[in-house]
Amino acid sequence: MTTSSTAVDRAAGSAASGQRSTRSRRSSSTSTIDSKRQWWGWIFTAPFTVVFVLFLIVPLAYAFWMSLHNKGLATGGESVFVGVDNYVRAFTDPVFLEGLLRVAKFVAVMVPIQIGLALLCALVLDTLATRLSKASRLLIFVPYAVPAVIGALMWGFLYSPRFGPAQDIFGLFGLTAPDFLSSSMIFTSLVNIVTWQWVGYYMIIIYAALRTIDPSVYEAARIDGAGGAQIALRIKVPMVSSSMVMVVIFSLIGTLQFFTEPTVLRSVAQGAIPPDYTPNMYAYSLAFSYSQFNYASTIAFALGIFVFIGSYIFLYLTRKQSGLK
Amino acid sequence: MRISQRRGAAAVAASLTLGAVLAACSSGGSGETDAGTTDGGATAGGGEASCTNTIPKPDATEVSVWAWYPAFEPVVDLFNETHDDVQICWTNAGQGADEYNKFSTAIEAGSGAPDVIMLESEILPTYTILDSLADLSEFGAGELESEFTTGSWSDVSSGEAVHAVPVDGGPMGMLYRADIFDEYGVEPPTTWDEFAQAAQDLRDAGYEGYITNYPTNGNALNYALFAQNGWEPFEYDPANPTEIGIDVANPEAEEVLSYWNELIEADLVATDDAFTSDYNTSLVDGTYAVYLAAAWGPGYLQGLSDADSDAEWKAAPLPQWDPANPVQVNWGGSTFAVTQQAQDKEAAYTVASELFRSMESWEIGIDEAALFPQWNEALESDFFVEKEYPFFGGQQINQDVFLEAANGYEGFSFSPFQVYAYDQQTQALYDMVESGGDAASTLQTIQDALVSYAQQQGFTVN
Numbered sequence: 001m002t003t004s005s006t007a008v009d010r011a012a013g014s015a016a017s018g019q020r021s022t023r024s025r026r027s028s029s030t031s032t033i034d035s036k037r038q039w040w041g042w043i044f045t046a047p048f049t050v051v052f053v054l055f056l057i058v059p060l061a062y063a064f065w066m067s068l069h070n071k072g073l074a075t076g077g078e079s080v081f082v083g084v085d086n087y088v089r090a091f092t093d094p095v096f097l098e099g100l101l102r103v104a105k106f107v108a109v110m111v112p113i114q115i116g117l118a119l120l121c122a123l124v125l126d127t128l129a130t131r132l133s134k135a136s137r138l139l140i141f142v143p144y145a146v147p148a149v150i151g152a153l154m155w156g157f158l159y160s161p162r163f164g165p166a167q168d169i170f171g172l173f174g175l176t177a178p179d180f181l182s183s184s185m186i187f188t189s190l191v192n193i194v195t196w197q198w199v200g201y202y203m204i205i206i207y208a209a210l211r212t213i214d215p216s217v218y219e220a221a222r223i224d225g226a227g228g229a230q231i232a233l234r235i236k237v238p239m240v241s242s243s244m245v246m247v248v249i250f251s252l253i254g255t256l257q258f259f260t261e262p263t264v265l266r267s268v269a270q271g272a273i274p275p276d277y278t279p280n281m282y283a284y285s286l287a288f289s290y291s292q293f294n295y296a297s298t299i300a301f302a303l304g305i306f307v308f309i310g311s312y313i314f315l316y317l318t319r320k321q322s323g324l325k
Numbered sequence: 326m327r328i329s330q331r332r333g334a335a336a337v338a339a340s341l342t343l344g345a346v347l348a349a350c351s352s353g354g355s356g357e358t359d360a361g362t363t364d365g366g367a368t369a370g371g372g373e374a375s376c377t378n379t380i381p382k383p384d385a386t387e388v389s390v391w392a393w394y395p396a397f398e399p400v401v402d403l404f405n406e407t408h409d410d411v412q413i414c415w416t417n418a419g420q421g422a423d424e425y426n427k428f429s430t431a432i433e434a435g436s437g438a439p440d441v442i443m444l445e446s447e448i449l450p451t452y453t454i455l456d457s458l459a460d461l462s463e464f465g466a467g468e469l470e471s472e473f474t475t476g477s478w479s480d481v482s483s484g485e486a487v488h489a490v491p492v493d494g495g496p497m498g499m500l501y502r503a504d505i506f507d508e509y510g511v512e513p514p515t516t517w518d519e520f521a522q523a524a525q526d527l528r529d530a531g532y533e534g535y536i537t538n539y540p541t542n543g544n545a546l547n548y549a550l551f552a553q554n555g556w557e558p559f560e561y562d563p564a565n566p567t568e569i570g571i572d573v574a575n576p577e578a579e580e581v582l583s584y585w586n587e588l589i590e591a592d593l594v595a596t597d598d599a600f601t602s603d604y605n606t607s608l609v610d611g612t613y614a615v616y617l618a619a620a621w622g623p624g625y626l627q628g629l630s631d632a633d634s635d636a637e638w639k640a641a642p643l644p645q646w647d648p649a650n651p652v653q654v655n656w657g658g659s660t661f662a663v664t665q666q667a668q669d670k671e672a673a674y675t676v677a678s679e680l681f682r683s684m685e686s687w688e689i690g691i692d693e694a695a696l697f698p699q700w701n702e703a704l705e706s707d708f709f710v711e712k713e714y715p716f717f718g719g720q721q722i723n724q725d726v727f728l729e730a731a732n733g734y735e736g737f738s739f740s741p742f743q744v745y746a747y748d749q750q751t752q753a754l755y756d757m758v759e760s761g762g763d764a765a766s767t768l769q770t771i772q773d774a775l776v777s778y779a780q781q782q783g784f785t786v787n
Contacts, residue, residue: 072783073454073741074567162603183759268601270542271755275748288426289744291455293433 067297079294086298096299099279100306103256107310110191111251117195118202118247123232125203126210137207141200148197152264155193156181160268181269193261198254202247209243210236245322249311256307259284279303376414378402386411386672390680391418391428392443392661395624396693400686404679411672413680421445422744431666432457440667441677444489446480446658447545447739453488453563454741459663461487464674472682477699479736481660483563488662490677493696495619495657496730497549497643498722500626504637505532505614513641517584520615520644524593527614537615538607539585540599541754544747546617549654550585551578552737554646559740560787569740570787571775574768580646582757582764589758596758605629609636617643619656620727624695627716640722642730653733658699684708697727704731742778749774 042049067086071079090096121140125133143151158164159180166177180189213236221231237244259280266273275289276282279299287296315322378401380387390413394400401415416439418424425448431437432455444452452458466487470478477491501513506523509530514520524536540546551558556577560570588594595613597604607613609632616622626638645651661677663670681690687703690696691712698704710728713719740746749771757767779786 072781074569074779074783074785157602160601160603162606183755268598268603270598270751271759274752285748288429289422289748290742291429291433291451 063297064301066294067301070294071292073291086295087302089295090298090302095276096279096282096302099276099282100303103258103278105187106191106258107252107255109187110194110255111248113191114195114199114202114251115244115248117199118206119237119244121199121203122206122210123236125207126236127228127232137204140203143197143199144201146197148260149264151197152193152261155189155196156265156268159189159265181265181272183272186265186269186272190261190265193265194255194258197261198251202251205247206240206243209240213239241318241321245315245318248318249314252310252314253307256303256310279306375416377417378405378413378415380412380414381405382409382412385409386669387414388412388441388667388669388673388676389439390415390441390443390661390676391424391439393417393420393424394443394659394690394694394696396689399689399693400680403683403686403689404676407683408675408679411675413676425451425744428452428457428664436666438664438666440664440669440673442662442664443492443659444662445545446477446489446491446660447548447737447743449481449488449660449662450561450563450739450741451743452662453483454566457665458488459665459667459670459673461490461663461674461677464671464678466490466674466678469678472701474699474701474704474731474734476655476731476734476736477658477660480658486563488563489660490662491699492659492661492681493621493690494699494731494734495621495655495697496727496734497617497619497654497656498622498726498730499641499643500616500618500622501639501641502611502614502636503639504635505534505611508532513639514644515642516648517644517646521584521588521593524588525591528593532614534607534612534614535595536588536593537613537617538595538597538599538604539589540604541596541758542751543599544750545656546599547750547754548737549619549656550617551581553643553652553654554578554581555652556581557738558746559738561738561740563741566741567783567785568787569779569784571740571772571779573775574765574772578768579764582768586757586764590761606631609633611636620697620723620731621657621695623714623716623722627695638717640717640720640726642726651733653730655730655734655737658697697723697731699731704728740775742782745778746771746775749778 068081068083069079070082070086125137146154159166161167161177161179161181164177164180166180170177178185180186217235217239218231221235226234257280258278262273262277263281263284266275266277275285280303283296283299283303286292286299376389378398382405385408388411390401392415397415397417401413405412418427418439424443428438428442432452438457449458462485467485469487469490470482473491474494477494481487481489481491499513503513505527506513509527509532511523511526511530512519514523520536527534527536548558554577556575558571558573558578560572562568585594589596595607597607606629608616609626609629611633616626618625623638623640642651643654661680663673663677667673681687681698682700684703684706687696687698687700687706688708690698691703691709698709703709710724711721712723714722753767753770753774756762756770757764776786
């Protein structure tokens with residue numbers, strides 16, 4: 001009884017161990033393939049990884065480390081660990097908060113205008129198939145090909161009360177042109193520059209998405225009695241919504257990071273555009289004009305946090321349209 | 326479902342990294358500083374340097390120099406030809422703020438600064454407090470004191486310490502359009518009271534321009550105009566770096582600012598930003614009848630295009646508050662400092678002290694770069710004193726105006742955070758002009774901003 005039971009036990013045991021050994025053998029063989037695959041994967045991504053770590057992760061980590069330290073002008077060159085003190089200061093710094101509010105206003109005004117115009121242009125160009133439409137597609141896109149700095153410089157001249165054409169144009173109607181570089185107009189002037197520059201780029205993205213739609217869909221719609229406007233609003237727009245979400249994200253992040261245009265325009269309107277006009281400009285002048293590298297890093301990170309929150313909220317709200325859900 | 330969620334997370338992560346990266350671009354991370362290092366570090370090492378000039382004696386000690394003087398290359402060549410043990414490797418790292426930004430970054434990085442750097446005297450305290458300039462007194466710079474004007478020496482030294490060697494200065498005068506004053510029958514003013522009257526008279530006589538421009542961003546110019554009335558905003562001694570006295574809002578400054586504010590409100594004085602193309606054109610096309618200028622101003626005027634061909638320029642002393650006690654002021658002026666990062670400070674000092682200390686180099690500096698020497702030998706030379714300027718119809722402007730102004734200048738104490746102070750001033754003055762504020766509250770705004778900034782930076786404010 002005992003023997004048989006032991007035999008059975010043993011048999012069962014050996015069977016189990018056999019099973020175990022096959023399973024372990026199988027799993028070990030798959031892991032070799034896996035690790036080999038991983039190995040190759042690493043090799044293929046190595047060039048990118050090195051650059052990514054060296055020029056992104058390391059500087060970011062360094063900037064974060066800097067943002068946790070402080071160095072007062074009068075207290076000598078020693079940097080002291082201050083923990084989150086700099087962040088507390090940043091989020092109670094009226095200059096930083098004012099800058100954030102300002103870029104938030106830019107987002108509220110600039111993003112809808114840009115996207116609206118880009119969508120409108122794309123829809124119109126998508127409907128037309130003439131030579132004129134090809135030419136206008138190019139013309140709308142051309143400002144994006146102009147470097148941002150050059151574009152802003154050029155607008156600086158156009159806005160100039162003395163050299164700009166505004167005075168002549170307004171004069172034709174017996175009006176006096178507003179001073180585009182005064183503090184009351186500068187917001188509008190900047191919105192205009194950025195819109196001019198970016199609408200073409202967003203338009204191309206939306207246009208490309210529109211071209212991928214199967215024309216038979218329109219045919220079906222037409223048979224069902226849909227007019228041009230209905231096709232545009234009820235079919236085209238929903239079908240390119242994921243591209244629209246992407247374009248809005250680009251525009252949102254770009255606007256929160258607003259820097260180039262106001263910085264360039266500042267050379268002709270120093271009073272209307274203070275050095276801390278946007279959070280990014282504030283970080284720049286803190287670091288390079290005022291030698292406050294630590295606090296500048298903090299501002300940069302604090303801005304990064306806001307950009308992240310803003311983008312995340314937007315992506316969450318539009319998860320259906322973007323196809324991310 | 327799971328995949329799409331993961332993709333969602335990836336998109337969010339991507340947006341985060343993108344955001345953080347773009348934000349970090351301007352944070353002075355290592356990327357920026359690295360770029361600075363390759364720029365100046367190579368020259369400091371004396372290896373395969375990329376100098377603007379060619380070095381005739383490659384075996385000698387090489388000293389890297391950052392400077393933006395016009396017509397500087399012949400001066401560098403002259404130095405290299407006349408020196409066997411030291412050679413200059415010169416780079417133009419940008420003018421003013423552009424160069425300072427690079428220098429500040431190099432200081433923070435601990436490498437990348439040149440051996441010798443051109444700095445305006447107003448910015449010296451900003452760098453002495455960072456301990457980034459070598460004290461030149463250990464190389465015998467103290468002995469040079471008698472060779473330079475009193476005011477310029479006071480700007481570069483504190484007690485025994487010498488932070489830089491003076492080069493040029495900006496004693497102020499009044500450049501005016503004699504043809505415009507003649508045409509409307511107005512006498513050029515000699516006091517500020519007469520100046521205000523002349524502004525009104527020109528307007529009444531039908532002149533369509535402005536007597537002059539009061540630029541809200543005219544940082545050092547506005548300082549000089551305040552200083553002429555006895556304004557001493559900062560009490561700061563580099564030997565005692567944690568204490569600073571700030572007295573921006575005082576009756577002297579208020580008198581000056583109210584004066585200009587009244588002229589601005591009466592629309593007799595323009596308020597264009599300085600150094601913009603609009604301003605440059607207005608300077609020479611007859612929109613402004615007077616250019617309140619430093620001694621380098623004539624050179625600046627001559628470089629501008631679109632000039633009125635009938636223009637007849639003359640130079641006169643700056644108008645005074647109290648003609649019985651004339652006060653001379655200075656706008657700008659530059660120096661050569663030796664940085665703490667210099668490998669061979671002694672060689673660097675040789676360069677800093679000898680570049681502009683010979684008549685040969687000053688002949689280039691005066692004739693081609695329109696510099697105003699602070700080195701007495703050049704300043705008192707007949708070559709300079711009696712030089713006739715064709716732009717001013719042959720007037721000897723140095724003898725007539727600027728020499729007296731230079732000799733009357735006694736120095737000025739700037740703050741160790743001068744860029745910030747200027748930015749605050751520009752903002753406050755602009756707001757005053759835009760919204761019709763009054764002088765007293767404008768000055769108080771600047772005062773408050775500077776005091777809280779100084780305290781925040783760890784200074785004891787007196």
